[in-house]
Amino acid sequence: MADSLFSSEPVSLRPWEPDDLDLLRAMNTEAMWAHLGGPEGDAKVVARHYRYLDAVPGETRMFSIVHGPHKVGSIGYWMRRHHAEDLFETGWMVLPAWQGRGFATEAAKLVLAILGEDIGSGLVHAYPSVHHPASNAVCQKAGFEWRGVVQVEFPEGQFMDVNDWVHDVEVPSGSYARRERHASR
Ligand SMILES: CC(C)(COP(=O)(O)OP(=O)(O)OC[C@H]1O[C@@H](n2cnc3c(N)ncnc32)[C@H](O)[C@@H]1OP(=O)(O)O)[C@@H](O)C(=O)NCCC(=O)NCCS
Numbered sequence: 269m270a271d272s273l274f275s276s277e278p279v280s281l282r283p284w285e286p287d288d289l290d291l292l293r294a295m296n297t298e299a300m301w302a303h304l305g306g307p308e309g310d311a312k313v314v315a316r317h318y319r320y321l322d323a324v325p326g327e328t329r330m331f332s333i334v335h336g337p338h339k340v341g342s343i344g345y346w347m348r349r350h351h352a353e354d355l356f357e358t359g360w361m362v363l364p365a366w367q368g369r370g371f372a373t374e375a376a377k378l379v380l381a382i383l384g385e386d387i388g389s390g391l392v393h394a395y396p397s398v399h400h401p402a403s404n405a406v407c408q409k410a411g412f413e414w415r416g417v418v419q420v421e422f423p424e425g426q427f428m429d430v431n432d433w434v435h436d437v438e439v440p441s442g443s444y445a446r447r448e449r450h451a452s453r
Pocket residue numbers: 299300301303304359360361362363366367368369370371372373374395396397400401402403405406409
C-alpha cells in the first residue's frame with residue numbers, strides 16, 4: 269500500500285488507515301473525552317473510524333500522529349457550519365502516555381501546513397473548551413490568534429463555552445510539512 273507521511277521532528281502525520289481503529293478505541297476514554305462530552309459507544313467509534321477513512325482533501329482529512337514506531341494520537345481538519353457560515357475546524361488528541369512532549373503542538377503546525385497545501389489560503393478555527401488549559405496552550409503555541417468565547421454544540425444536543433482560536437493558512441513556502449512517499453510496503 270502507498271504510504272504518505274508529513275513530517276517534522278518529532279512527529280509525522282499519516283493519513284488515516286484501516287488498522288487505525290485500535291488507536292481510536294484506545295483514545296475513547298473518560299480522561300481523553302473529559303472536555304468533549306464523554307467517551308462514545310463502540311458503534312459511534314467505528315462510524316467515526318469510517319468517516320476518518322473517507323478523506324476528501326480540501327474538505328476533510330484525518331491523520332494519525334506517529335512518533336517513531338508509535339501511534340500517539342490523531343489530528344485533522346474538517347468543515348463545520350457555524351452561524352450559517354462554512355468554516356474549517358481542526359482538533360487533536362494525544363494519548364496520555366505521550367502528552368507533555370510538544371507532540372500536539374508540532375502536529376498542529378503540520379496540519380496547518382497540509383491544509384495550506386490543500387486549499388491554498390483561508391482560515392481555520394480550533395474550539396477548545398474554556399476549561400481545557402492544555403488544548404488552549406496548544407493553540408497559542410501553534411500560533412493561533414484568540415478571537416473570543418463562543419458556544420458550540422458538541423456532541424449533538426450539548427452546548428459548551430469554547431475559545432475561538434483562528435489561524436491563517438497559506439501554501440507553505442519552505443516545506444514545513446515535508447511529504448515523503450514510500451513505495452509499497
Ligand atoms: C490537548 C492535548 C492534545 C495536548 O497534547 P500534548 O501533546 O500534551 O500537547 P503539547 O505537549 O504540545 O502542549 C501541551 C501544553 O499544554 C500545557 N499544559 C498542560 N496542562 C496544562 C495546565 N493544566 N495548565 C496550563 N497549561 C497546561 C503544557 O505545559 C504544554 O505547554 P508547554 O510545552 O509550554 O509546557 C492532550 O492533552 C489530549 O489529547 N487531551 C485529550 C483530548 C482533547 O481534549 N483534545 C483537545 C480537544 S479540543
